[in-house]
Amino acid sequence: MNPNPNIPRVAIVGAGPAGLMAALIAARAGERVVVFEKLPEPGVRLLATGGGHCNFTNTLATDDFVRRFDAKRRFVAPAIKALNANRLRLFFEELGVASHSPDGFHVLPVSDSARSVRDALLQACRKLHVEFRFNGRVANLQIDRGHVTGILTSHGTEPAARVVLAAGGASYPNLGGGESGFRLARLAGHTIMPLCPALVPLVARETWPAALAGVTLPRVAVSLACQGEARVAGAAHAAGATHTTATGSLLFTHQGISGPAVLDVSGRVSSALMTRKAVSVMIDLVPDRMIETWQAHIERLRKEHGAKTVLSVLASILPAALAKVVLEHVDVPVATGVARLSREQSRKLIMAIKHLPLTITATEGFGKAMVTKGGIDLAEVCPRTLESKRVRGLFFAGEILDVDGPCGGFNLQWAFSSGFLAAQNLMV
Ligand SMILES: Cc1cc2nc3c(=O)[nH]c(=O)nc-3n(C[C@H](O)[C@H](O)[C@H](O)COP(=O)(O)OP(=O)(O)OC[C@H]3O[C@@H](n4cnc5c(N)ncnc54)[C@H](O)[C@@H]3O)c2cc1C
Structure with missing residues (x-):
């Protein structure tokens, strides 16, 4: 009708x-x-x-x-x-x-x-x-x-x-x-x-992501530290610098990073970039494994497989090209045997796996x-x-x-x- x-x-x-x-x-x-x-x-x-x-x-x-x-x-x-x-x-x-x-x-x-x-x-x-x-x-x-x-x-x-x-x-x-x-x-x-x-790929100042363009990590956690932001994975945070975290897959691009975990924090990064030149994000490359688990894992490897190189150990859980980036970041030669890793080197390595930093200078824009x-x-x-x-x-x-x-x-x-x-x- x-x-x-x-x-x-x-x-x-x-x-x-x-x-x-x-x-x-x-x-x-x-x-x-x-x-x-x-x-x-x-x-x-x-x-x-x-x-x-x-x-x-x-x-x-x-x-x-x-x-x-x-x-x-x-x-x-x-x-x-x-x-x-x-x-x-x-x-x-x-x-x-x-x-x-x-x-x-x-x-x-x-x-x-x-x-x-x-x-x-x-x-x-x-x-x-x-x-x-x-x-x-x-x-x-x-x-x-x-x-x-x-x-x-x-x-x-x-x-x-x-x-x-x-x-x-x-x-x-x-x-x-x-x-x-x-x-x-x-x-x-x-x-x-x-x-x-928002829900937009991010542009990084560092050049290493471009070298990994096309590589996907199926599960990472991406977080940003911003003064005044108010949430950590859904929970209210105490005073001071606070974080916003998203978990999911990540894709390296010619300009930086994308993929669901990145897109989900991109709106907050984008707002922060309205008043700043750069925003730091941290990537937890293996979010399901805690720092203590890593420490125990490296100790075990040190005793049982000390001759293995740190590169081969990392490359068993990460794409080899990314494993090299992580080792470069902590200044550990790729051929170093696990048994030869100093306590300080292994601490730095674990921190890099859990908090790999990236500096975001822009988003890819409304387009x-x-x-x-x-x-x-x-x-x-x-x-x-x-x-x-x-x-x-x-x-x-x-x-x-x-x-x-x-x-x-x-x-x-x-x-x-x-x-x-x-x-x-x-x-x-
Ligand atoms: C590539 C891409 C993939 C996406 N995938 C998903 C997904 O899988 N799931 C999801 O939930 N969301 C997704 N989204 C987001 C989703 O598309 C939007 O949230 C949704 O379309 C918003 O609906 P809307 O009706 O408010 O606006 P729109 O879909 O933008 O519609 C608004 C309409 O208004 C018209 N218009 C604007 N100004 C005027 C004017 N002055 N006079 C007359 N007409 C006008 C526009 O031409 C447009 O057709 C995606 C977005 C993009 C770009």
Whole structure:
């Protein structure tokens, strides 16, 4: 059934996951919905997610999922609880997109295709007569006495009783990223928290990572020491310098380091680089083996296999090229026999394995950042409805808000959940 032409329209700015979800939920509630998208087609960034496979959520229980948003967890909780991972999977299943979790954590469509997710949303919207205006960049919002009344595009003004601003972030400009959404929010009177790239590869001052470009370490812990940062692997830290740590795989690149463990700390590194020239990170090359275990291991080797070289010992747990870097770092010749290692050398060696330092001077920028850190100040948005506290009838969803999650489906779940919650609260 066509929506009643006499009811005022809902305008959605941006046809990414947040905007498409908001459009569909509003249309299901009987609203007349029109979506403005500056690109010629919807969900262009969605198509690129998870290497085209779309890791749209994960298997964490809702409370654990929410906790991974750290300081923003209170803000994201109402949206994630309104549409949690299980309900999102069910929602897609009802649209014909079944999902699975081959590794027990990441959740992907069984089709293995982001396109199937995008197309299912689009088709469902079209069935409910959602109108799409592609190549429809929104240039401003119309606001009258504190109420949103419409939007302005290059083709003129469009009246709207409600607007959902779901214009995404600044990352990947070739996939629709940019600052135009933030500009619209600023014009409406909102504060934009400083923007910087997150989930982004890091650039190192040292040249040795480039020599290892392409080498992956399946499990390391990456941490950074920053004054004023407030967490150690989820736990509050005592006064002084504190650390942020992420565990997972690491990839050496021509410029420095990447991979999930690096991406997960990259947002904090990126913020720190806004006020400093360099940030130190430490890599624990074998996080599951404690310092004491290493000491005992080397003692045993000293007694039982003293003739073995330290290089061969290290190369049994690390790629040989990296083992050489570690030995160079502690100034131990590669041919040194384990029995000949001095106590001081073995102490230094263990410290290098557990805390290999790297100096980060930059990120690879918005062009390579999966998400944007910063955005619309959360203090100016009601978390239960996602309506602006400044302009009645103006709602926000997705990455345009000052919310960014780690790798692993957190950001898409946030986009879908926030689009869902905003749409549920649009009705007059
Ligand atoms: C390469 C890559 C891989 C990723 N992989 C994953 C993954 O596997 N899992 C995960 O959870 N997250 C992933 N992400 C992050 C995820 O894509 C984002 O979190 C998500 O797309 C944000 O959704 P959104 O709807 O808020 O914004 P977007 O998807 O950016 O959509 C916003 C839309 O608004 C449009 N727009 C902007 N300004 C205007 C305007 N003025 N007028 C009209 N339209 C406008 C844009 O063109 C865009 O289409 C990945 C990101 C990238 C770049």
